[in-house]
Amino acid sequence: MPDITNQVEYVLKVSGANEAAAEMQTLGGAAQQAGAKSDGLSVSTVALGSALGGFAQQAAKAAIDALRRLVTDAINLTVEMDDLADAMTYIYSSAGPELVASLDNISEATGYARSELYGISRDIGRMIVPMGVAREEAAGMAKDLTQASADTAAALGLELSEAAGLVEQALRGSTRGARQLGIDLSEAAMNAELAAMGISGTASSVDEATKMQARYNIIMEATARYSGAAAAEMDTAFVRDILQQAAALGALDVRFTGGEPLLREDFAELYLFARRLGLRVTLFTNARRITPELAQLMGRIVPGKPVEVTVYGMHSESYDAVAARRGA
Numbered sequence: 001m002p003d004i005t006n007q008v009e010y011v012l013k014v015s016g017a018n019e020a021a022a023e024m025q026t027l028g029g030a031a032q033q034a035g036a037k038s039d040g041l042s043v044s045t046v047a048l049g050s051a052l053g054g055f056a057q058q059a060a061k062a063a064i065d066a067l068r069r070l071v072t073d074a075i076n077l078t079v080e081m082d083d084l085a086d087a088m089t090y091i092y093s094s095a096g097p098e099l100v101a102s103l104d105n106i107s108e109a110t111g112y113a114r115s116e117l118y119g120i121s122r123d124i125g126r127m128i129v130p131m132g133v134a135r136e137e138a139a140g141m142a143k144d145l146t147q148a149s150a151d152t153a154a155a156l157g158l159e160l161s162e163a164a165g166l167v168e169q170a171l172r173g174s175t176r177g178a179r180q181l182g183i184d185l186s187e188a189a190m191n192a193e194l195a196a197m198g199i200s201g202t203a204s205s206v207d208e209a210t211k212m213q214a215r216y217n218i219i220m221e222a223t224a225r226y227s228g229a230a231a232a233e234m235d236t237a238f239v240r241d242i243l244q245q246a247a248a249l250g251a252l253d254v255r256f257t258g259g260e261p262l263l264r265e266d267f268a269e270l271y272l273f274a275r276r277l278g279l280r281v282t283l284f285t286n287a288r289r290i291t292p293e294l295a296q297l298m299g300r301i302v303p304g305k306p307v308e309v310t311v312y313g314m315h316s317e318s319y320d321a322v323a324a325r326r327g328a
Contacts, residue, residue, distance in 0.1 A: 084118035084321075091125035095139035102143045110150050110230040111259025112160055115312070120146045120164045127171065131209040141216055145171065148223040150230035152181060159257075170219050171212060183222040185215060193218055236266045240273055247277040253305060255282040262289035268297060280304030 088103075089096030103117040121142040128138050145167055153163035169177025170185060178185040190203035193214040203211060234242075243254060254274050261267060262285055274281050282305040298307070313319030320327065 084115060084122060087122050088118060088125075091122060091129060091135075092139040092142070093135040095136040099139040099143055103146065106147055106150060106230075110154070111263055112150055112230070113259075116160050116164075117146055117150070120149055120160075120168075123164075123168060124171070127168070128212060131212060133209065133212075144220055145216070147230075148220060148226070151226040151228065152223050153230065154232070155226035155229035156181075167219060167223075171215050173211065173215060178219075181222070183219055185218060189218060190214055233264070236269065239266075239270055243270070243274050243277060243279065247279055252278075252280060253282060254279045255284065255305075257284040260286060260289065262294075268294060271298070271303075272301065275301050275304070283307045284310070286310045 085100050088100045092099055099121060100118070103121060104114060106112065107114045107117055124142040124145055125138055128141060129135065133141070146164070149164040149167045150160060152158065152167065153160045156163065158166075163181075166177045166181050170181065170183050173185065175185045187203050190211065194201065194203065194206065194210070197214060197217070199206060199210060203214070206214075246254065256267070256271070261283065264270070271281060271283075281303040283303060285307065287309045311319075313321065316327075
């Protein structure tokens with residue numbers, strides 16, 4: 001059985017027996033498709049969906065009341081998947097494929113791995129879809145926030161996972177995480193945004209979904225100044241200047257990472273320049289673009305620090321699952 005490397009936790013919050021039954025039948029079908037990957041989960045989920053459908057058809061008041069209490073508390077269903085692209089469709093429904101295409105475009109433009117971008121959008125969806133945000137709108141928000149995370153990471157010199165984590169914290173309302181990105185989520189800022197949205201009330205009086213929409217607006221406005229940073233590439237002279245300044249200030253090490261640093265046509269030049277400055281070089285790479293010439297160069301002039309190669313899995317199934325692309 002292929003390794004299961006990703007999980008999607010779907011939190012179901014609906015009211016009304018018919019709607020709940022329809023949702024559960026859909027989830028049951030998805031779990032059944034997961035087959036052996038989810039072991040007994042598909043059977044139990046289908047059975048639950050069928051039971052809920054029976055309750056809906058009977059329209060018994062006691063059953064409806066019990067069901068409403070059940071879904072109000074939220075039903076956590078974990079469906080094991082081996083493809084993050086499938087997770088996008090699962091969370092965002094019909095808006096999923098378009099979101100995946102947008103994330104692929106971001107990956108192509110920035111060099112960030114698809115698996116990272118898919119993972120960010122998955123986590124955002126798991127946060128906002130249960131709030132009642134329409135799937136299509138949620139997909140749009142996820143794309144925007146993922147792009148903002150990539151641009152912010154590039155502009156501030158952060159790892160993508162770090163920038164995305166801070167963006168997600170801000171979306172949840174963490175003022176500490178927001179401050180690290182220069183985002184003002186103070187009560188005054190929230191109240192001003194709510195007023196701009198035409199909502200009467202304060203941050204302390206509106207529901208969580210409304211507050212999340214306000215935070216999203218503030219995050220997007222605050223990170224707009226970084227727009228395009230992830231796709232922009234520092235030219236050779238600029239990078240050489242940074243390396244020279246770093247060495248003059250006493251730096252001992254430099255790390256070339258990405259995205260994929262070997263996508264730069266001037267990598268060999270920058271590598272040699274860093275070594276001539278006495279900087280030890282750490283290289284993070286997927287190794288797919290290490291040519292014989294580059295390997296010989298790094299053999300003659302050793303980097304001084306490890307060359308770290310990303311290995312997503314020990315066989316094709318697990319590798320493809322993490323990379324979010326079959327045949328990766």
